[in-house]
Amino acid sequence: MAVSTAGEIPVRVADAEQSCGSGRVLAILSEVESMLTRLADSGTCGSIDLRNLLAGPGDRETLRRILAEGEVSAVVRALGETQVHETAVRGVWWVTHCAEDGKTVAEFIEVTHVPEILKTPPDDIADGLEVLFAKRHALDG
Amino acid sequence: MSKDDSIEVSLRKQGISRRAFMKFCAATASLLALPPAMAAVIAETLGRARRPSVIYLSYQECTGCGESLTRSFSPTLENLMFNVMSLDYYETLQAAAGTAAEAARHTAMKENWGKYLLVVDGAIPRGHDGAYCTIAGESAVDILTGAAKGAAAVISVGTCAAFGGIPHASPDPTGAVPVSQVIKDKPVINISGCPPVPEVITGVLAHYLTFGSIPELDHLGRPKVFYGDTIHDRCYRRPYYDAGKFAKTFDDEGARNGWCLFELGCKGPITYNACATVKWNQGTSYPIQSGHGCLGCSEPDFWDKGSFYQALSTGTWSGGTVLGAAVVAGAAIGVGAAVVSRRRQARADRKKQP
Incomplete structure (x- = not known):
């Protein structure tokens, strides 16, 4: 077939809506179920690194569609945005770390009450105290 | 930023919060295929470490490996990676030239003898007693041999440095050899690829900084964490x-x-x-x-x-x-x-x- 323009290149985009993903999606869901059971029974948190697991086209979209959006969303702005969403499966969070240009650098499913990235570390609390002191000092003149 | 500061102190001086540092450590743990819980261990270890000196030598290469390295991660995280190292000599990026550049290399070697990381890209020409590549009157073979003596670890970046690559290809007019054929008295980590995946380069550096040791290597000297599977094994096709x-x-x-x-x-x-x-x-x-x-x-x-x-x-x-x-x-x-x-x-x- 002769192709003279880029638009004639016969590219077919996979339809993620119709896809059930690879077998990896089912394996991840099974692991999430085990972790959620442990969280419910003993309070033990768990985490799954998605980097090497969602390799196939459509895998990520399929997993997101199945877990769906829940009640809580948060954005952390530290070295780029980190998006934190509780999924429709309560206690299961989808955490996406992005760099400042928006590229994803790490992606996790966390099975926990609250993801660690949302908690303020003690060092940062100490910094906060210093900032507050400085602001009050400035107001006091 | 003082060279004596720990990595954590130097980052805090740049206004990087602990939370941001933890994010960097989570990304690094993910890159190294470590369990997510290891991010806290990385943060603890990396935070206390001093910034290591890195000397980067380039020989028969196209600078594609350096291009790859400088595109690792995204701008901010890449800067963070460079901030946890002290890149003391790299001809492609440094402003200094001539005797000033060579003096910088000698100073870095002297001040960090036995502790610096030596990164090499490109093959080493050994034909005609090394005459095909000389810098400031010294052959590539001699500079590499001298620099390797004081290095804590030697890292060959790219297929040319790891296996000879294209300079070594037939008819190999310059007698090009990989770093491992010049340096035989200490382990050489091979990060092969033409060029290597950028995150693999920084991942190996992060592993060394975190654990203070070289990662487990395969029979060709490549880190198993990145070269343990074939492309075919992990291919979505x-x-x-x-x-x-x-x-x-x-x-x-x-x-x-x-x-x-x-x-x-x-x-x-x-x-x-x-x-x-x-x-x-x-x-x-x-x-x-x-x-x-x-x-x-x-x-x-x-x-x-x-x-x-x-x-x-x-x-x-x-x-x-x-x-x-x-x-x-x-x-x-x-x-x-x-x-x-x-x-x-x-x-x-x-x-x-x-």
Whole structure:
């Protein structure tokens, strides 16, 4: 077939809506179920690194569609945005770390009450105290 | 930023919060295929460490490896990686030139003797007593040998430094050799690829900074965490190989359906690298995902092993019919045969070794 323009290149985009993903999606869901059971029974948190697991086209979209959006969303702005969403499966969070240009650098499913990235570390609390002191000092003149 | 500051102190002086540092550590743990819980360990260890001195030497190379390194992660995280190291000598990036540049290298070596990381890209020309590459009157062989004496670890970045690469390809007019043929008294970490995946380069540096040791290496000196699987093992097109569905040309129905590129010359079954998992261009894709077979660029002598578009079943990659028979069987039978072919490839490689 002769192709003279880029638009004639016969590219077919996979339809993620119709896809059930690879077998990896089912394996991840099974692991999430085990972790959620442990969280419910003993309070033990768990985490799954998605980097090497969602390799196939459509895998990520399929997993997101199945877990769906829940009640809580948060954005952390530290070295780029980190998006934190509780999924429709309560206690299961989808955490996406992005760099400042928006590229994803790490992606996790966390099975926990609250993801660690949302908690303020003690060092940062100490910094906060210093900032507050400085602001009050400035107001006091 | 003082050289005596710990990494954590130096980052805090730059206004980077603990939370941001933890995010960096989570990304690093993910890159190194460590359990997510290891991010806290990395933060603890990396935070207390002093910034190590890095001396980066370039010889017979195209600067593609340096281009790759400077595009690792995204701008901010890349800067963070560079901030946890002290890059004391790198001809491509440094402002200094001539005697000032050489003085910087000598100073860094003297001040950090026994502790600095030596990174090398490019092959080393040994023909005519090293006359093909001299810097400030010293041959590449002599500079490398001298710098390696005081290094804590030597890292060969790119296939040229790791295996000789294109400069070593036939007819090899300069007598190009890999770093490991010049430095024989200490382990050399080979990060092969033409160029290597950028995150693999920084991942190895992060591993050294975190654990203070070199990662576990394969029989070719490559870190197993990144070179433990073949492209084929982790390829999303693998189910088509197993089902015997192959593209026959680059524009046929099979190619459009994303079938396996084995018959179009893909070297994925015998190429160990992280392209299929870490991917390229900030995780966008890798050659096979873009419709082209793997060239096998992270394997020794990939340039001299025949056409990139001949199937492995033609036997050109093992230099004989041993691999060819196995991979023909692999294409016919599907799963399992590629493993057999790799074992035979390994045996063939071992036979070749002196």
